[in-house]
Amino acid sequence: MNYLKKSLLQSSIMITFSVILTGCATWNTSEIANVRPTVQKLVVTEAKDIMLTEGDITDKKYIVLGDISVTVNKTTIFHPDPTKELVNVKLKEEAAKLGADAVTQIRYGTVGISMMSWGSLDGKGRAVQFSH
Amino acid sequence: MAKVVLFNLVINALVVTTLLTGCANRARDLPPDLSYLPVKERLLASDKESAEYCMTCATLETQLELTQKSILNVENQLSNIQASNQSKGSIGILLLPPVMLAMQNNDEITTEYRQLDEKKERILRIKNARECE
Numbered sequence: 001m002n003y004l005k006k007s008l009l010q011s012s013i014m015i016t017f018s019v020i021l022t023g024c025a026t027w028n029t030s031e032i033a034n035v036r037p038t039v040q041k042l043v044v045t046e047a048k049d050i051m052l053t054e055g056d057i058t059d060k061k062y063i064v065l066g067d068i069s070v071t072v073n074k075t076t077i078f079h080p081d082p083t084k085e086l087v088n089v090k091l092k093e094e095a096a097k098l099g100a101d102a103v104t105q106i107r108y109g110t111v112g113i114s115m116m117s118w119g120s121l122d123g124k125g126r127a128v129q130f131s132h
Numbered sequence: 133m134a135k136v137v138l139f140n141l142v143i144n145a146l147v148v149t150t151l152l153t154g155c156a157n158r159a160r161d162l163p164p165d166l167s168y169l170p171v172k173e174r175l176l177a178s179d180k181e182s183a184e185y186c187m188t189c190a191t192l193e194t195q196l197e198l199t200q201k202s203i204l205n206v207e208n209q210l211s212n213i214q215a216s217n218q219s220k221g222s223i224g225i226l227l228l229p230p231v232m233l234a235m236q237n238n239d240e241i242t243t244e245y246r247q248l249d250e251k252k253e254r255i256l257r258i259k260n261a262r263e264c265e
Binding site: 107 | 135136140155156157158159160161162163165166167171174207210211214217218221222238242245249252253256257259260263
C-alpha cells in the first residue's frame with residue numbers, strides 16, 4: 001500500500017513537472033524553405049516596415065525570396081494562447097532577415113495543444129522583395 | 133506490484149489521450165509560386181473548376197465577406213474548445229486525471245476551418261485575376 005502511495009506521488013510529481021517544463025518560457029520556432037538566390041543586393045529591411053497580405057500582390061513586380069514557416073508556443077498553461085498577431089510579428093522578423101519587403105499568401109493553423117506546448121499556433125507566408 | 137504497473141499504465145494512457153485531443157493544426161502548405169505569370173493568369177487549375185470562378189466581382193466580394201465571417205465564427209468555437217480543454221487538462225493534472233478524458237476533440241471544426249480558409253484564398257485569387265475593385 002505504501003509502495004502504491006509512493007508511486008502515486010512520484011507519478012504526480014513527474015507529470016506536474018513535465019507539464020510545467022513544457023512551457024517554461026516564451027519560445028518560437030521558424031523555418032525557411034525554398035530560399036531563392038537573389039540578384040538584387042540584400043537590403044536590410046526593418047520588421048515593422050514589412051507588408052503582410054493573405055493574398056498576392058498584383059500592383060508591383062516582385063521576386064520570391066523564400067517560404068517562411070513559424071510557430072508560436074504559449075509559455076505555460078496559465079498564459080494566454082498565441083494569436084495571429086504574434087505569428088505576424090514572427091513572420092515579419094524572419095522576412096526582415098531575408099531582406100524582404102512583404103510577406104504574401106499568409107495562412108494560419110489553428111490554436112491547440114501540441115506535444116511541446118499547451119497552446120501552439122503556426123503560420124506560413126512567402127517572403128518577397130519588390131523589384132527596384 | 134501489478135496494481136502499480138496498472139496505475140502507471142492508466143496515467144500514461146490519460147496523458148497520451150490528453151495530448152491527442154484538441155491538437156493544434158498546422159497551416160496549409162503554401163500554393164505554388166505563380167508570380168512569373170501575368171496577374172490575369174495567376175490561377176490554379178482547381179480555381180477554374182470552382183463555383184466561384186463564374187461569379188461576378190460583386191458576388192465575389194459578398195462571398196468573401198460571408199466566408200470571413202464564418203471563419204471568425206469557427207475560430208471562436210476553436211478557441212472555446214481550447215479554453216475548455218485547458219481547464220480540464222489542469223484539473224486532470226493537478227487533481228483528478230480522469231477529467232482529462234472529457235477533453236473535446238476539435239477535428240470536425242478544424243476541417244471546417246480549413247475548407248473555409250481554402251475558399252477565402254480561392255476567392256482572393258479569382259478577384260486578383262479578374263482585377264476586381
